[in-house]
Amino acid sequence: MKVLKQLGIGALIGGFFGYVLVGGSFTLPTYDISTELMVIFTIFAFFLCIFSLAGLTAIKKKAAQTLSGDEEDLRDEWSYKKYSDVSLASTTALVLSIATVCIGIITEALIPLVIVSLVSTIFSVIVSLMPSKYMRYVYPDRNLPNPNDKNYMSKLLEASDEGERHIMLNGLYSVYNLTSLLLLLAIVLFMFYSVATGESQLFSILVISLILISINTQYIFKIRSK
Amino acid sequence: MRTRIKELRARDQLNQTELAKRAKVSRQTISLIEREELVPSLIIAVRISKIFNEPIDNIFIFEEDDL
Numbered sequence: 001m002k003v004l005k006q007l008g009i010g011a012l013i014g015g016f017f018g019y020v021l022v023g024g025s026f027t028l029p030t031y032d033i034s035t036e037l038m039v040i041f042t043i044f045a046f047f048l049c050i051f052s053l054a055g056l057t058a059i060k061k062k063a064a065q066t067l068s069g070d071e072e073d074l075r076d077e078w079s080y081k082k083y084s085d086v087s088l089a090s091t092t093a094l095v096l097s098i099a100t101v102c103i104g105i106i107t108e109a110l111i112p113l114v115i116v117s118l119v120s121t122i123f124s125v126i127v128s129l130m131p132s133k134y135m136r137y138v139y140p141d142r143n144l145p146n147p148n149d150k151n152y153m154s155k156l157l158e159a160s161d162e163g164e165r166h167i168m169l170n171g172l173y174s175v176y177n178l179t180s181l182l183l184l185l186a187i188v189l190f191m192f193y194s195v196a197t198g199e200s201q202l203f204s205i206l207v208i209s210l211i212l213i214s215i216n217t218q219y220i221f222k223i224r225s226k
Numbered sequence: 227m228r229t230r231i232k233e234l235r236a237r238d239q240l241n242q243t244e245l246a247k248r249a250k251v252s253r254q255t256i257s258l259i260e261r262e263e264l265v266p267s268l269i270i271a272v273r274i275s276k277i278f279n280e281p282i283d284n285i286f287i288f289e290e291d292d293l
Contacts, residue, residue: 073253
């Protein structure tokens with residue numbers, strides 16, 4: 001059943017690209033829907049920022065409660081998960097805002113729309129910087145480095161214990177594998193897109209290839225010198 | 227490796243947060259060890275053993291295959 005499902009998905013993807021390559025008349029209406037994309041992305045980014053701010057306020061409020069026993073453990077677990085959700089939401093908001101600005105500039109969108117997307121980006125940058133300041137509410141008894149410190153990330157890693165490093169290592173390793181795979185798929189996708197639409201994506205393919213080589217070189221050099 | 231941390235915490239009425247504070251680690255680390263997803267380092271095993279006043283091999287039980 002699983003093999004049949006995989007064959008079916010493969011046939012659909014292959015059929016689509018075959019049709020596109022043979023037909024040669026495929027184009028994504030990116031310019032036609034740029035305004036809608038900008039509005040949707042900005043609204044999403046705004047709501048994610050509000051979600052992040054509400055989450056941070058909730059973490060601070062919960063941290064002020066005096067609890068004991070299992071309730072204290074549950075609060076700690078809740079704060080940790082909420083903090084992770086907030087970090088993800090604020091980062092996504094930042095990426096969406098930057099993408100909105102890019103769309104606005106590339107498609108020469110209406111000036112008010114570009115200004116709104118710029119304001120959204122500044123708001124997202126501020127919100128994405130806030131979680132690190134709230135870390136002390138999630139880890140009240142820890143001597144964590146100041147987010148303004150030089151080499152903050154290295155100091156934060158040093159301040160982590162073996163369990164936290166274990167969690168980070170698992171997460172980062174899966175991200176590393178996923179990034180390599182997705183970038184490879186992006187190169188293939190851009191190649192098909194270039195052939196199908198006649199719009200060269202060669203620059204993007206070169207940039208992604210350089211990124212792939214850089215991250216793999218960085219990883220290999222880090223592990224081979226130990 | 228099996229651990230008796232949860233059972234010993236219940237015996238000594240300690241929550242994960244309190245045990246973590248005493249063992250000088252994060253609650254996440256205690257939770258990982260308790261769920262048998264992380265084998266603690268020797269130093270943490272010794273600290274936990276002192277907190278519960280039990281020998282290490284009475285807290286962390288290794289199967290024949292682990293050794």
